[in-house]
Amino acid sequence: MSQTLINAMADLDESVLVSEVNALKTQGVAPLEIIQNLQEGMNIVGKRYEEKEYYLSELIMSAEIFKEAAALIGGDLSGANAASHGTFVMGTIYGDIHDIGKNIVTTVMGCNGFNVVDLGVDVPTADYIKAIQEHKPQVVGISCLLTTAFDGMKECIESIKAAGLRDNVKILIGGGPCDQTTADYVGADAYCKTAQDCVEYAKKLMDIK
Amino acid sequence: MKTNAELYDERLNRIKAAVALEKPDRVPVIPVGNSFCANHLGVKPADFALDVELAHRTMLKSFTSLGEVDGIQQPVFSPYLLSFQWLSRVQIPGIDLPENVPWQVHEAEMMTTDDYDVIISKGYKYFFEDFLMNRLDNMLAKVGPVFGYTPTAIQNAKEAGVVTLSPVVLCSPYEVFCGARSMPKFMTDMRRMPEKVLEAMDIAQTQILEDSRQALRAAGCVGAWVGGWRAASEFLNPKLWERFAWPYFKQLVEMTVEEGVLPVLHMDSNWERDLERFKELPKAKCLFSGDHATDIFKIKEVLGDHMAIMGDVPAGMLALGTPDQVHTYCRKLIEGIGPKGFVLSSGCDAPYNAKPENVAAMIASVQG
Ligand code: B12
Numbered sequence: 361m362s363q364t365l366i367n368a369m370a371d372l373d374e375s376v377l378v379s380e381v382n383a384l385k386t387q388g389v390a391p392l393e394i395i396q397n398l399q400e401g402m403n404i405v406g407k408r409y410e411e412k413e414y415y416l417s418e419l420i421m422s423a424e425i426f427k428e429a430a431a432l433i434g435g436d437l438s439g440a441n442a443a444s445h446g447t448f449v450m451g452t453i454y455g456d457i458h459d460i461g462k463n464i465v466t467t468v469m470g471c472n473g474f475n476v477v478d479l480g481v482d483v484p485t486a487d488y489i490k491a492i493q494e495h496k497p498q499v500v501g502i503s504c505l506l507t508t509a510f511d512g513m514k515e516c517i518e519s520i521k522a523a524g525l526r527d528n529v530k531i532l533i534g535g536g537p538c539d540q541t542t543a544d545y546v547g548a549d550a551y552c553k554t555a556q557d558c559v560e561y562a563k564k565l566m567d568i569k
Numbered sequence: 570m571k572t573n574a575e576l577y578d579e580r581l582n583r584i585k586a587a588v589a590l591e592k593p594d595r596v597p598v599i600p601v602g603n604s605f606c607a608n609h610l611g612v613k614p615a616d617f618a619l620d621v622e623l624a625h626r627t628m629l630k631s632f633t634s635l636g637e638v639d640g641i642q643q644p645v646f647s648p649y650l651l652s653f654q655w656l657s658r659v660q661i662p663g664i665d666l667p668e669n670v671p672w673q674v675h676e677a678e679m680m681t682t683d684d685y686d687v688i689i690s691k692g693y694k695y696f697f698e699d700f701l702m703n704r705l706d707n708m709l710a711k712v713g714p715v716f717g718y719t720p721t722a723i724q725n726a727k728e729a730g731v732v733t734l735s736p737v738v739l740c741s742p743y744e745v746f747c748g749a750r751s752m753p754k755f756m757t758d759m760r761r762m763p764e765k766v767l768e769a770m771d772i773a774q775t776q777i778l779e780d781s782r783q784a785l786r787a788a789g790c791v792g793a794w795v796g797g798w799r800a801a802s803e804f805l806n807p808k809l810w811e812r813f814a815w816p817y818f819k820q821l822v823e824m825t826v827e828e829g830v831l832p833v834l835h836m837d838s839n840w841e842r843d844l845e846r847f848k849e850l851p852k853a854k855c856l857f858s859g860d861h862a863t864d865i866f867k868i869k870e871v872l873g874d875h876m877a878i879m880g881d882v883p884a885g886m887l888a889l890g891t892p893d894q895v896h897t898y899c900r901k902l903i904e905g906i907g908p909k910g911f912v913l914s915s916g917c918d919a920p921y922n923a924k925p926e927n928v929a930a931m932i933a934s935v936q937g
Contacts, residue, residue: 372760414806415805415806416756416803416804416805417756417759417760417804417805417806417809418806420752420753420756421756421757421760423753424753455670457675457676460752460753463753506920507884507885507887507888507920507921507922507923508671508888508920508921508922510888510889510922536862537883537884537885539885541885541889542885542889545889
């Protein structure tokens, strides 16, 4: 456990973070352990965001340097999700390319121990269906920032149902203009206002404290 | 029966009274939207996007056919204006997209961190013109006709008795750089190279102020949008906001007032944290226009005695709600934010798929 690394991640101190990752690598610390330190730092970032000490500007920076560190570590990270709480598939609905919010949700879910499958933006229904069949997620997240894409979400969720896959997954929606009315309209299980709501919903669903 | 010229004066005075924080004979209503108008009148997005005269006529006809409006916020539209304003690429229906879907800004890292050095060494004018020509495929040639047609469009609306509120759009260096760099990249720049970004911003600001002043003089307009999109309080920690966003924005607003033009503060996203700061702007000379992400009742509480407020029927309600819901919400605004110092509109654009009957309900609601 490197407190220096955790703090560097939490404080977004890029230069300390890079040198510490390199030092740990040289000492032969397992990639997985380094990643866990980073994830712990990211959890602190998430808390500071919730407490309004951090803003989107810091979340984006954190995601950026997390990626940078992960690239430095390289190596075998396949075990990183072994102890995962469950699988979360997420994308931005077709017609919509906003991805900042989606990236935050996937990063936060990843840091909270979920195995995340990120489908990207402008995601067609067929891709959601394929991902559900392939990854058997407990939760599917759809991000949508455009009122014009509401009908796309509705169609997507109906098609998931028609494919006989709806009963096995909970579907969450979120993004700027959505609210509970939107969730009812498109047939989602719930609307989440923030990434943290998503974590709480998923944890509750899977009975994780 | 009043003539259109009389109607125009009456409406303009109504708007001026609201801005002066007085109580007009009734709350004015000034809708805004573009793709909605195309959808409403069955004009193909591909045609609307590329024919500025058609866009203007469609917008004017759409809104005036839905009720008695005092004005429209914008007289023309072209997706290329978005490109010009944020240095982003846009995808155009019929060219990059199917003919029947609205245009879309496609944010990408169009500007690199080296461009800050270019601005510092060669000036903003050089950078901007080179960017429009070489990275945005000769954008000046595409927006030229749009700017060229704008005075005719304003005159046309005037002849119909309709005030054009804000035909000019001003953007601070933050908004331009953030659009050109992409929001995630720009947010990392502010941390990784703050001094360089600020130096480039200062150089850009001088040029932007000068160009904007000329644009306002040429247009001879009632008002202009001074926009806040990606510099919103909700996105930035207070220190960054204080350094990179507010001072530049404030200067643009002050310059606009100096020119005798009404700054329409087009504030998308949530600005609640910093509302107090807007008291630094000249009193009873601005119009705060939120997109519903900032709680409009909070705006009233903090700024109600200082500037007029416009808004903010949410896009979601216009698309999914019923005329009754819209009416109820508008009356709540008219009575709760107005009747003094208030202008009714949608929160940012009425969206593509707003129901015409909902927009009509909004317009009718000022009558009682
Ligand atoms: C940045 C931005 C852009 C950028 C996007 C860059 C990018 N890489 O994402 C660009 C410039 C490309 C863009 C383009 C457009 N945009 Co835009 N954009 C925004 C803006 C300013 C911020 C969005 C954002 O990133 N917010 C920050 C993130 C963190 O917030 P968030 O996405 O809401 O996510 C949080 C929560 O909602 C939640 N969440 C989000 N999704 C999900 C999903 C799940 C499952 C869960 C659990 C939670 C969750 O978690 C996140 C963290 O807490 C908004 C304004 C706003 N207030 O939202 C407009 C906005 C969304 N855009 C809008 C519009 C209209 C457009 C365009 C159509 C404009 C145009 N004519 O070109 C295009 C559409 C392009 C397309 N096809 O998608 C409108 C939409 C209004 C409407 N009618 O629906 C908005 C609201 C602006 C406005 N007031 O008019 N935009």
